[in-house]
Amino acid sequence: MIVLSKPYLTGKEIEYIGEALQKQTSGNGAFTKKCQSFLQEKYGFRKALFTPSCTDALEMAAILLDIKDGDEVIIPSFTFVSTANAFILRGAKIVFADSLPHHPNIDTAAIEQHITPQTKAIVVVHYAGMAVDMDKVMALADKYKLFVVEDAAQAIDAYYKNKPLGSFGHFSCFSFHETKNIVSGEGGLLVINDEKFSGRAEIIWEKGTNRAAFIRGEVDKYGWVDIGSSFLPSELTAAFLYAQLEKIDYIQQRRKEIWDYYYEKLSTAVSLYDVLLPAVPEYATHNAHIFYLICNSPEQREYLTRTLKKAGIQAFFHYPPLHFSKFHLQTHKPEVLPHAVKYSEQLIRLPLYVGLERDEQNFVISEVASALSEYIGPPARK
Numbered sequence: 001m002i003v004l005s006k007p008y009l010t011g012k013e014i015e016y017i018g019e020a021l022q023k024q025t026s027g028n029g030a031f032t033k034k035c036q037s038f039l040q041e042k043y044g045f046r047k048a049l050f051t052p053s054c055t056d057a058l059e060m061a062a063i064l065l066d067i068k069d070g071d072e073v074i075i076p077s078f079t080f081v082s083t084a085n086a087f088i089l090r091g092a093k094i095v096f097a098d099s100l101p102h103h104p105n106i107d108t109a110a111i112e113q114h115i116t117p118q119t120k121a122i123v124v125v126h127y128a129g130m131a132v133d134m135d136k137v138m139a140l141a142d143k144y145k146l147f148v149v150e151d152a153a154q155a156i157d158a159y160y161k162n163k164p165l166g167s168f169g170h171f172s173c174f175s176f177h178e179t180k181n182i183v184s185g186e187g188g189l190l191v192i193n194d195e196k197f198s199g200r201a202e203i204i205w206e207k208g209t210n211r212a213a214f215i216r217g218e219v220d221k222y223g224w225v226d227i228g229s230s231f232l233p234s235e236l237t238a239a240f241l242y243a244q245l246e247k248i249d250y251i252q253q254r255r256k257e258i259w260d261y262y263y264e265k266l267s268t269a270v271s272l273y274d275v276l277l278p279a280v281p282e283y284a285t286h287n288a289h290i291f292y293l294i295c296n297s298p299e300q301r302e303y304l305t306r307t308l309k310k311a312g313i314q315a316f317f318h319y320p321p322l323h324f325s326k327f328h329l330q331t332h333k334p335e336v337l338p339h340a341v342k343y344s345e346q347l348i349r350l351p352l353y354v355g356l357e358r359d360e361q362n363f364v365i366s367e368v369a370s371a372l373s374e375y376i377g378p379p380a381r382k
């Protein structure tokens with residue numbers, strides 16, 4: 001069985017977790033600081049706080065933005081539920097924008113159409129670690145005085161015009177979930193790019209107390225100063241993450257080799273059958289998080305999925321569009337966002353992980369090519 005994704009372990013995880021067991025297991029200890037400094041230095045983030053998940057980082061961003069009942073937040077429909085939930089939990093009204101015709105990322109032109117006097121924030125998702133056009137998003141934010149949050153869950157070590165993703169929005173949220181490029185089981189990061197939020201971010205992170213300032217010796221006792229929650233992961237998780245961060249360049253290089261090999265070897269086969277390879281925007285340097293194909297019809301995607309499964313290859317769809325979810329439709333009328341629906345019905349992800357061997361990848365490639373050549377079904381959707 002060739003699975004879709006498999007976490008890569010560097011070999012140092014157990015050693016570092018053992019060290020944490022000896023020193024400190026609760027959060028905000030030496031490993032947490034090492035992870036945060038590593039990411040701040042490597043990517044030039046102003047301030048980074050390690051969190052239990054990207055979901056938690058998004059929830060922190062929503063608290064920090066003071067999202068209240070009636071505030072509108074624009075997000076893509078083609079994304080994971082946490083992008084929406086984090087803001088709904090604070091009472092926001094979610095306004096879904098469609099994807100681009102040629103790319104699963106949010107259509108920046110659609111964003112502007114959805115802006116109203118109630119709009120408070122735009123949340124962009126860098127799908128597959130491929131940059132959204134951040135110049136356009138930041139220009140809209142400037143023009144209408146809005147906040148920008150980057151859901152960079154998939155976007156570690158990816159760039160927009162050579163600047164790291166996660167350094168554009170007022171806040172950015174990364175994930176170290178087992179399925180991402182760099183993992184710690186569960187884990188996330190809140191990046192605070194606007195200095196004025198730094199102090200409060202630390203307080204919310206520390207359950208509404210000024211304990212972080214106390215640990216640094218800035219205050220002689222700490223207490224309850226704001227709302228907050230338990231947004232500190234344990235040092236065991238930070239130790240796991242640090243072992244991964246030390247190997248980030250190797251992990252990224254291996255993933256890119258695999259991604260590039262798929263792209264090269266599948267280009268002929270897919271062009272014969274009206275299937276599309278990922279369209280990497282010219283301003284984006286992606287991080288090989290996902291290799292996907294866009295089939296020419298839902299039926300062709302189903303056939304490909306089923307045929308690969310029979311061959312022992314896991315290849316999956318990705319997000320059902322959130323605007324069509326059961327939860328959203330309880331209180332909203334169905335909207336028309338055709339591109340989000342297209343990616344949900346026609347996109348398929350192929351196995352991609354550091355340990356994927358060349359002969360396994362060749363097998364996936366030949367099975368994809370032969371499945372596409374055998375498929376007879378409804379004509380391509382245009």
Ligand SMILES: *Cc1c(COP(=O)(O)O)cnc(C)c1O
Pocket residue numbers: 052053054055056079080082083125151153154174175176177186187188
């Ligand atoms: C993985 C993912 C999340 C959630 O990350 P967790 O760390 O599991 O909370 C959120 N948004 C996107 C786009 C993701 O891919």
